[in-house]
Amino acid sequence: MDNATVSKILNDISVLLELKDENVFKIRSYQKASSAIEHLAENLSDIYKKGGREALENIDGIGSGLSERLAEIFDTGRSAYLEKLHKDIPESVVEMLGIQGVGPKLVAKLYKDLGIKSVKELLSAARSGRLKELDGVRDKKIENIIKGIESFEKLDKKRLLGEVLPYAEKLLGSVRSHKKTLDAMICGSLRRMKETIGDIDILAVSEAPGDLAGYFTDLPQVKRVIAKGETKSSVILENGMNADLRIVDELNFGSAAHYFTGSQQHNIKIRKLAISKGLKVSEYGVFKGRKRMPGGTEGDLFEILGLQFIPPEIREDSGEVEAAMKGSLPQLIELKDIKGDLHMHSDHTDGEVPIEQMAAAAKRKGYEYIAITDHSKSTTVAGGLDEKEIERQIKEIDGLNKRLKDFRVLKSIEVDILKDGALDLEDGILSKLDIVIASVHSHFSMPPEKMTERIVKAMRNRFVSIIGHPTGRLIGRRAPYELDMEKIMDEASRTGTALELNSYPDRLDLNDIHCRLAKAKGVKVAINTDSHSPSDLSHMRYGIGTARRGWLTKKNVINTLSLNDLTLFIGEKRKNKSF
């Protein structure tokens, strides 16, 4: 069983406990454990297999009670506790929690006192006025419930980072354009560069907070105002997303940015650490008794607590606070470290423009090299290239390289890994290329052992320098193919093969957790865009964000190397005649 599944079971339990009005700290324990497991690089099931319940209890947030629940999950594949909780509360009741402004207390009352079991039943009860039978529910509340249900479905959906970030940046631009705005930034999961985003958080400093709040809630893209105050406003946007604007004094900008960036688990950890030092942390600063400690930046906050600056992307309470205490945080990779892009398509296959235009676009980005990696013949839908067409492309690129100054186009191919792990092209033609990416584009549903063996076999070809989008997932549309990632990584490390972090917004494959595992296993990563047009080159920042979430440094990533060193890396593997 994978960590995501276990994490979800614990989270589901916490939600049901909330509806049962259980002890809030018990609920928080389940939430904390769920989050800890979600961000774990190693497979929890393996940890249990190797070290039993004792090994589980070594993980922060897991004690004897939870280790027992987890042991049952691993031993039997299910949780009797969750099933028992679910007997009292059907899934359709839980779904009502997704409505803005409807929380566990209200859902419990709706279900228990009125027998309302679903969003649909809630809507008709709201319209008929039956909700007034409940204590503390009056006209305004009913009106909000109806409005909440109207945007319920859209709100529920998480969206891709690559969709939301550009949209949020426009919104940020609007906030910044207000005359009284002194400063503004994006916070929340967007700043942490999570692969999917639930809502948009913007923090601002303004000379006239009331004016700015009014301006924000009146923006044309705002569909509905949920809350509007001097310091906090919340709206639903025309695209169905939730956006919050928080306005603070300049003095508090840093501590508010920290608080507003999260994650929640990270904030709790930081605030607990502060308490242990006799301090208090809130969005208004660090306090000793009533006295506010000097300094207003995020850096100051960390410094007062005796911590290194923790980059937003790794604020998940997955070891970053402990590392910052010891001063052992890594220097995370940055966009400017990238010297080239090793996965892009041209109009020879399914790309939109000629090679020369892709090269020009990459050069404008300040890159030193790119690889043109068109598809191979098996990928017929994309017009994959056969040997003759590759020979022609080689000649074209050789010609182009003679004309380009201080830039190099690497001759390459994204070769298909066939069903049995063989490659779509013979070594003879591969050897004429500068670098080769091998990817799976067919037969996605295979037993995990078979899929693992298939990719391992491809890695054993000395011409394969990179495995493209290793899990094949399309976020929200296609599950990753099942494989033994640890085995793949061990083999990648052994053969000197890099794994790709594909930056395409719906791929981000490897994901953040995989990146951390790759780092631990000494596997090199290639952060590529898989660009099909010049504008796709800008997707690199999503790959960098994911890499940073996975604690990667410049040294872990091959396309931070100079062309010369990259060539050495490729050559090193090619020296081996067999694996």
Place this chain on the structure above:
DNA sequence: GCCGTTTTCGGCCCGACTGTTTTCAGTCG
């Protein structure tokens, strides 16, 4: 349910906004 350089029991992050309230609970992040 977790956790412990004061504690194995008694704590557990902190604050804004809304609606229904005469002092606060519920929700959200």
